[in-house]
Amino acid sequence: MLSTSTAASLRLQSRFVQRHTSHESLRRLARASGSWSTLGCISTIRLAKDPLHCHTASLPSSSLGPIPLRSRRAFTTAPPRSSQQPFQFLTAYAFQGKPRYPKEQPQETDSSSSSASANDEDGSSPSSSTTSDADAPEKKGQIGFPADSEIGRWRDELLRGGEAGEDSLMCTSMSVAGDVAIGVADGVGGWTENGIDPSLFSQALMFHASKSAATAPANPESGAAPNRILAEAFEKVLKEPLVVAGSATACILTLDSSNGTLRSANLGDSGFVILRQGTGKQGVFHASPPQQLGFNTPLQLAKLPHEWVQEGSISNTPKDAASWECTLQHGDLVIVGTDGLFDNVDAKIEIPQFAKFIKEKHHASFAARQGEGKKAGDSLEEDKEFVQVLASNLVEYAKICQNSTTKQSPFEREAARYGIHFPGGKIDDVALVCCLAIER
Template identity: 40%
Template structure:
């Protein structure tokens, strides 16, 4: 049995167990040593930059309803939608932690009449769906309970890699998504242990900032310059013209694990940020916003908004050297200034409460 089928079978078993009503007194009430404040901001390309014919999920369907709810989050950046990007932020079971992720629909399908946003939206929808029923770590069981009561504890532990694999399977089953591909970066943060875990495929990514220094930055995964690794769904009875499409597996995702500390800032992003804004500038923006004070929720939202706005400014400049321009030069190619793209940013601030 494949890994995906094993995970799906496990989820079905757990879903059946959850269908039996479990007394609330059996659920852990242990205090959480860590809390996480999350902000999200995004901006799609302008109409002049977009050449894609939009074929959105129906607004009354499961994915469409969730998409509209997700886009209703408060932010200061004015934009109609997230373009070909999408994201999710989901509290995990019994407040055991938080899961979030970003995805960037690959635009190479445009000439085939495929809307790249459908794949990224469906991928994030299924990642959210699996995350909300899972624990960020091992299910917390009161040691004073007897064996039968322990057996009734709901839920199961899920890593970002497992979530990515299950979410990809969900996209493959989505009839509305006929074809497409996307990068993905998924992160979970455990409220009991403070452990961050991640799974990343492609050139979306995240960084961890500690004491105004970059503690970790996820490296991009590419086949060659400007061609990221990507999860792909090929059309049924696909012809030869798709024979050169990149078809990567969730098993190729790079995973990471780290114990977080009070004050750490986690920034997840699509390449609309990393292609236009240098890492040092991201750190500077985080530090400047933090100096203004205010509530933690206000700070993380302000950081996310500032990063998106600054990225959009950099995209429009041909006089300013961008990270994308520098990387192109390393590959012997010429590109000047910023790279117009969709941009999505999620910012998390860690606080130790005990």
């Protein structure tokens, strides 16, 4: 229970101070843990010269092939052959929680299976690290809802042993075969200073959003538009007894398989980008603008006990979410992510270049495997693998950018606009969903 003085001092203002003061410590922790390190490289990607002063970044050796399920999970929304829709959406998602201070890490028992470090994914162990046992951070435990709760079971099934930190996501089929709903939420980290786990709010929001989306078609005339899904989810969060307080940004998209319509509701600094071949210089068809009141002060949905509400608090409603829609075309690539991605990887330059690089490398790898006699199980196998590989490697690249002190990040440029010196990347959780539109 929070004290009256603590509650009275609570203001949902800029998250910059909390993140800025711990930034270098988080970088050191990331290097020491090894969970954010890339141990093997197959290539070096050099982004084209542009005003962003982008430098090189190494990709993990797993870039060319399928990624183990424990580092990502993917599914394909393929309707039955007897009732095929004009559009099919191939989806994959990836995530990584930022390093946490040892004193903030919950103790984990031997029987726990709800979290796994990236070292587990790489096949290495803490004992193989160059960091001494005394300096190495403890293994991160799962945060948020208890594993034996309904939301906890949903989260653990979704993450399959991974840990997304204060971020959460959803990727679910809707009631009409082929329709899909995807989304992300970013719990506001400043709540930790008041004894509140920010992941509770974001996990609950995505859980209830996925449940709402699963019972309706993507057509808003007979089903649910993204802003309605967000509103229903928020109402459920307000009634969640374990969510005492908290707030989060959110971005929800629905994909209509009958006509390829994408609809979105975005509140805060999470967002999405649509890549389309032949569109503009970089192939960016659309990039959602962030909704902010000021530097690093995004619009956010919040749950505040009545005694905490005060002048200056930031609290929005789902009606404040920006709505947007378009008709997707064959080959369109949609990427929705939290600010841990977009604060570190430029949506209009780096992401399209990175996606093109991964697609070319994966195509060469896939063709080589086919030449060795491994036949594709279906005509979309290459596309399915590509979406999976892109999602996982985009998270890896975001992590590399976060730890860079020389590459100018979008967050650094935004800080400079406000007269703030913030060199390099910004350490944060990352959660994203990739979707490739296939027109039959």
